Amino acid sequence: MLPYFTEFYGNASAIHSLGAAAREAVECARESVADALNASPEEIVFTSGGTESDNAALRGAAASRAKVGRHLLTTAIEHHAVLETMEALAHRHGFELEIIPVDCEGRVDPEDVGKRIRPDTTLASVMHANNEIGVIQPIAEIGAICRERGVLFHTDAVQTAGKIPIDVRAMNLDLVSISAHKLYGPKGIGALYVRRGVRIERYQDGGEQERGRRGGTINVPGVVGLGKAISIAQAEMESEGARLQSLRDYLMDSLQSRIDGARIIGSRQHRLPMNAHLCIEGVQGEPVLLALDGAGICASAGSACTAGSTDPSHVLKALGIDRDLARGALRLTLGKSTSADALSYTVDVLADAVRDLRKMGAATH
Numbered sequence: 001m002l003p004y005f006t007e008f009y010g011n012a013s014a015i016h017s018l019g020a021a022a023r024e025a026v027e028c029a030r031e032s033v034a035d036a037l038n039a040s041p042e043e044i045v046f047t048s049g050g051t052e053s054d055n056a057a058l059r060g061a062a063a064s065r066a067k068v069g070r071h072l073l074t075t076a077i078e079h080h081a082v083l084e085t086m087e088a089l090a091h092r093h094g095f096e097l098e099i100i101p102v103d104c105e106g107r108v109d110p111e112d113v114g115k116r117i118r119p120d121t122t123l124a125s126v127m128h129a130n131n132e133i134g135v136i137q138p139i140a141e142i143g144a145i146c147r148e149r150g151v152l153f154h155t156d157a158v159q160t161a162g163k164i165p166i167d168v169r170a171m172n173l174d175l176v177s178i179s180a181h182k183l184y185g186p187k188g189i190g191a192l193y194v195r196r197g198v199r200i201e202r203y204q205d206g207g208e209q210e211r212g213r214r215g216g217t218i219n220v221p222g223v224v225g226l227g228k229a230i231s232i233a234q235a236e237m238e239s240e241g242a243r244l245q246s247l248r249d250y251l252m253d254s255l256q257s258r259i260d261g262a263r264i265i266g267s268r269q270h271r272l273p274m275n276a277h278l279c280i281e282g283v284q285g286e287p288v289l290l291a292l293d294g295a296g297i298c299a300s301a302g303s304a305c306t307a308g309s310t311d312p313s314h315v316l317k318a319l320g321i322d323r324d325l326a327r328g329a330l331r332l333t334l335g336k337s338t339s340a341d342a343l344s345y346t347v348d349v350l351a352d353a354v355r356d357l358r359k360m361g362a363a364t365h
């Protein structure tokens with residue numbers, strides 16, 4: 001990215017040679033993103049991240065097909081970037097929204113999606129994998145049903161791009177959102193795949209950048225960072241996925257055997273290799289997080305975007321987890337720098353913290 005902040009600082013839309021150098025780098029990154037999704041470069045639109053991609057896809061597609069129908073489908077466990085956008089379309093723009101439930105493992109049943117499609121259904125959005133519990137959805141099956149029934153299909157692949165395979169053609173995807181900072185790229189840059197032939201109404205007026213689909217000067221260093229990060233992630237996907245999965249399984253097994261009342265949430269089989277999510281009976285998430293942070297371990301109670309909220313996560317509610325148990329939610333995400341030693345240290349720290357917090361809880365009751 002660095003040269004594109006300094007010597008090649010041209011605007012990618014400019015005619016002069018500095019602009020051409022920036023443009024070349026942007027187009028090279030576009031090819032890397034397209035390759036990672038088995039798409040064509042002209043099907044990739046650069047955005048400011050996952051939230052913008054989700055908004056662009058859903059608002060743009062709903063508006064472009066509003067004359068055909070106004071019935072929209074999404075699931076109960078989507079990220080707020082999808083849920084809030086869908087709710088805004090329903091409450092402020094006259095669309096009808098139907099929420100698809102998940103089972104107790106956090107999975108959507110493709111047949112259920114099929115049953116909810118009506119003649120006026122124009123758009124369905126089902127996330128590829130969930131950001132809290134890491135559960136992977138049967139996207140190819142849902143995509144096949146939507147394609148057959150003439151419904152546009154969007155998936156939020158922010159959690160999966162560069163981590164597990166995505167093939168927009170084999171999965172019958174029309175619109176896909178990705179974000180660079182989830183795959184070791186920079187923050188504030190992402191992309192939207194728009195299948196050739198799918199029209200989305202312009203959601204941001206301005207210049208003719210991105211073939212008129214997204215007005216605004218392109219963030220060249222960000223785009224270069226996304227392109228490089230996704231190429232590296234693709235190349236390492238298989239080996240890193242296998243390494244993280246075996247570490248994660250060790251972590252989940254150790255936590256369950258060391259901590260009474262630690263419940264793993266979500267499907268074990270259909271799960272991102274780096275995600276561990278558990279609810280611990282009899283403790284609150286926040287003091288556990290503070291204890292972990294004090295020991296140098298960065299963890300989360302669920303989604304970073306809802307931190308600070310005292311309500312249990314909508315994802316856990318959708319799985320039928322009761323309120324008390326949901327308060328003890330803990331998400332541990334592994335990554336490139338996670339070692340086996342770091343995990344056994346984490347298990348020790350967490351087991352001690354839970355024991356101490358339970359003792360304190362018992363003493364104050």
Ligand code: PLP
Pocket residue numbers: 048049050051052054079081127129130131156158159179180188190305
């Ligand atoms: N969708 C999912 C599933 C996410 O996990 C996130 C971020 O956490 C987003 C969308 C939003 O992406 P961004 O932070 O790039 O706007």
